[in-house]
Amino acid sequence: MGRWRPDARERLQRAAFELISERGFAATTVPEITARAGLTTRTFFRHFADKREVLFAEDAGVAAIVTELMARVPASAAPLAVVRESLRLMADTYFEERKEVLRQRRELVRCDEGLRERELRKRAAVSDAIREGFLARGLDATRATLLAETCVTLLGVSMAEWLDDDDRYLRDIVRDTFETLRAELGADGSGESNG
Amino acid sequence: MGRWRPDARERLQRAAFELISERGFAATTVPEITARAGLTTRTFFRHFADKREVLFAEDAGVAAIVTELMARVPASAAPLAVVRESLRLMADTYFEERKEVLRQRRELVRCDEGLRERELRKRAAVSDAIREGFLARGLDATRATLLAETCVTLLGVSMAEWLDDDDRYLRDIVRDTFETLRAELGADGSGESNG
DNA sequence: TACGGTGATGACATTGCGTGTCGTCACTGT
DNA sequence: ACAGTGACGACACGCAATGTCATCACCGTA
Structure with a gap:
């Protein structure tokens, strides 16, 4: 020593x-x-x-990992496919190993507004990383931000369900949540009634 | 006095x-x-x-207004239609009048991470209000959270574009952004490839 | 007029977060 | 042997945030 x-x-x-x-x-x-x-x-x-x-120091690497993973996917892939593959990879290699710690931390965050603020900022950092990846692929600013924040929303909702469930894998929940959102947005057919 | x-x-x-x-x-x-x-x-x-x-005291009423507006829409309406109408009403009656102040505040927030955290929490409060409205209409927890956060994302992205633009109305930008997201999610057809 | 309740503010003390600065000393390479 | 580096301790300090009590215009009532 x-x-x-x-x-x-x-x-x-x-x-x-x-x-x-x-x-x-x-x-x-x-x-x-x-x-x-x-x-x-x-x-x-x-x-x-x-x-x-x-309590959030370990999250610092998440945004970096996202950046790394998005850069590795072929440029020809569709934008959302890029993120979906990245999120699946992270689900398997990163989050799945930390499930219990994340559960405990969620409980701490639930009891303190200040911690919730910090959690939201960390989530925003991931969103920014995804956004940068989209911008690097030629998307315009609006689409990049929109899709990035939607991805983070998908991940967040999926993780909440994942932490409540003992058996299912995060990658499967992410896939189901994505399909739920797609169906929910597409099923609503009154989007053109501007008056 | x-x-x-x-x-x-x-x-x-x-x-x-x-x-x-x-x-x-x-x-x-x-x-x-x-x-x-x-x-x-x-x-x-x-x-x-x-x-x-x-700097955010005025935002306290936004969540309350959302709650009020969502409760007023007929229960038979589709979930997203409810929020879209509410957001349009707020765009016209609330945000449009405060454009200049919101512009200035955004500049202050841009320079301070602590203020950004607080802004994110205020946004989350609006999301929670929308979520409660969805839950009251019988949606399950996952869908309610998913749609509520998506709505807030839509509003946030739209407002960013609106503040950068001198001429367009927020309600029109919200409509366009919604259609952009719908198209972006629906256009991607590789969502069923689970490996 | 008299009088007690209410509520917003001032005055003061205190705790704890976060930072600046300097000194200490094992470790490292030459 | 020797200077450089880097992590930590020790100390002081500014400021955010809270608890507590005193003050006194305002209000309703008799």
Whole structure:
């Protein structure tokens, strides 16, 4: 062991997760977290931009993965097919392994409006990454934003259902949710009545 | 004039808007805002839950209006038709009158991540209101959430385009954006290839 | 006129988040 | 042997946000 115990970041995340699970987010102070992790308050803010971020640090890579995956799909593919394949790949290789942690975190977020805000921002970051991928493929700004946010909505709704279900796979739920939306939008035939 | 000048809330909003426009959100302190408004710091937090909220206080009514409008549409109407009519009505009677203020606020939000978080939460509140309306009409939870978030996406994308455009009406842009999404989702025919 | 209730505000104290700054010291390469 | 690097501790500080009590115009009532 060197001058300090290794894995300071992971120790902070673990300590924060435990304490917030016990007392709630607002009732947990940063000094309490760092005390359990054996570090100082100042060090906490060297690893995480603010108190909320300690629960969402792992999400930072999601947007990067999306960017990576979208760039790998052939440019000839249809826009939505690109994202669908990317989301399926992520469902299998990333989310499926973290199901239990995501379940626990959802419970923490459900009890705190501030955490919900942060979760929405993380979701927006994924949307922005998808949007950039669409723009790189030549879509106009409106379509890129529209499709990107729709994809994130699809993923979000699917994940909610996935976390409530013990048996089904996320990739299958994403596919079903996508078909549900397509049917719901297409089935409504009164879209041209402008008056 | 009574013991205190009236319109304390409005004075705070105006002072905040001016100062933040000049110096940016992070560089503006609450004492500076209250000083310009002729009030104390404590009074600021009696009117607004936190520093960000002073820029979004007017949005509180949007979700309420959505709830009101959705309840007014006949129960026999198709789900999406309900929202489309509600959004059109709001576009005409609410947003169109506030275009310039919304433009200025968007500029402030663009420069501060914290304000963007708050904007996303306000958007989520509208989504929740729409979702409740759908649930009251008998939709299952998945469809209700899916359609509600899609509606908010449509409104958001439409508003972005609307604020960039001096001539077009929001209601027309919403209609076009809806048709764009419908076409984009329906045109993609590779949705059944599950591997 | 007198009088008690109400409600918005001021004044003051306090907690905790987040940052700036400097010092310490194991690790690393040469 | 020696300077550079990088992670952490120690300390101070500004500001957001909350709790608590005092103040006093306004209002209804007798």
